Amino acid sequence: MRAERLVNLVLCLLSTRQFLTAERIRGIVPGYADAPNDEAFFRTFERDKAELRDLGIPLETGRNSAFDLTDGYRIARRDYELGDVDLLPDEAAAVALAVRLWDSPELTGAARGALLKLRAAGVDVDERASAAVEPKVRTSEPAFAPLLAAVQSGRVVRFDYRRPSSQDATRRTVEPWGVVSWRGRWYLVGHDRDRQAERCFRLSRVVGAVEATGPRDVVQRPPDVDLLRVVAGGERETPPITPARLWIEHGRAQGLRRRSTVVDAMELDGVPGDVVELDLVYPESAATWIAGYGPDVVVLEPDTLRKTVHETHLGAAADTARGEMRA
Numbered sequence: 001m002r003a004e005r006l007v008n009l010v011l012c013l014l015s016t017r018q019f020l021t022a023e024r025i026r027g028i029v030p031g032y033a034d035a036p037n038d039e040a041f042f043r044t045f046e047r048d049k050a051e052l053r054d055l056g057i058p059l060e061t062g063r064n065s066a067f068d069l070t071d072g073y074r075i076a077r078r079d080y081e082l083g084d085v086d087l088l089p090d091e092a093a094a095v096a097l098a099v100r101l102w103d104s105p106e107l108t109g110a111a112r113g114a115l116l117k118l119r120a121a122g123v124d125v126d127e128r129a130s131a132a133v134e135p136k137v138r139t140s141e142p143a144f145a146p147l148l149a150a151v152q153s154g155r156v157v158r159f160d161y162r163r164p165s166s167q168d169a170t171r172r173t174v175e176p177w178g179v180v181s182w183r184g185r186w187y188l189v190g191h192d193r194d195r196q197a198e199r200c201f202r203l204s205r206v207v208g209a210v211e212a213t214g215p216r217d218v219v220q221r222p223p224d225v226d227l228l229r230v231v232a233g234g235e236r237e238t239p240p241i242t243p244a245r246l247w248i249e250h251g252r253a254q255g256l257r258r259r260s261t262v263v264d265a266m267e268l269d270g271v272p273g274d275v276v277e278l279d280l281v282y283p284e285s286a287a288t289w290i291a292g293y294g295p296d297v298v299v300l301e302p303d304t305l306r307k308t309v310h311e312t313h314l315g316a317a318a319d320t321a322r323g324e325m326r327a
Contacts, residue, residue, distance in 0.1 A: 005031035019072025141203040146210040154217040160207040169207040177221040252296035
């Protein structure tokens with residue numbers, strides 16, 4: 001009922017150019033007329049205004065003329081509506097990669113819907129541009145959807161869980177804080193009521209159905225908890241920085257340029273470009289990212305990164321050749 005009332009309030013304030021007083025809104029918007037008295041109405045209305053502002057909806061306050069005795073409210077369309085969506089080619093490729101990332105029925109529909117909206121807005125999102133990078137995260141575990149729903153609704157969950165050292169499953173009751181991915185696997189992080197401690201659970205070891213129990217909004221993630229650090233433990237300690245120097249053709253690889261600093265200009269095989277420097281935390285993963293730019297980017301240093309990118313290019317060329325032979 002509250003969500004429906006908020007939607008009706010937004011539609012009402014969007015459809016008028018005048019400021020509407022609280023009493024006028026009370027008579028127009030369904031849901032407010034049910035208030036038993038004036039005090040109850042104004043409490044509800046104040047909460048709704050605060051929630052709209054928290055959601056980022058620009059609620060204006062003012063009066064239509066100097067003769068008005070009370071303030072009114074409206075929502076200006078120019079501030080509410082989404083502006084033109086303008087993505088750079090690299091950003092559009094990232095969107096396409098994100099769409100390819102999800103293969104669960106629960107998330108595929110939302111991802112495809114977002115892609116259609118971008119295309120309807122005139123953004124050219126070419127899914128083939130992300131073909132050089134293959135997403136590794138899969139959401140095929142049956143426990144993914146009910147656990148994610150429990151996190152979003154703030155409900156306690158119960159499930160049978162099999163430890164790696166045993167084939168027998170034990171019943172767990174968990175306050176779920178979040179579902180995160182680490183090295184291609186999905187984990188639930190939360191408070192284990194049976195152990196009275198913070199725990200993480202690999203979704204592939206959840207046996208049978210997940211049961212959500214109790215009222216909604218009773219579970220909240222502690223603000224100081226890093227979910228990924230709970231899963232990764234010491235493995236997530238930041239490795240040493242690897243400096244790299246790259247050559248980028250003029251006007252190309254804007255996504256890479258945003259992360260780097262231009263230090264020189266240089267022609268490579270007669271093609272003008274820039275020499276850039278950037279610090280890499282995970283050079284192995286960056287090699288695939290850099291290789292995706294093809295001939296627009298050439299690694300100058302370090303030599304190990306240059307060889308890895310070159311081998312990635314050779315592998316892509318071999319795959320293309322095999323596909324052409326089969327065709």
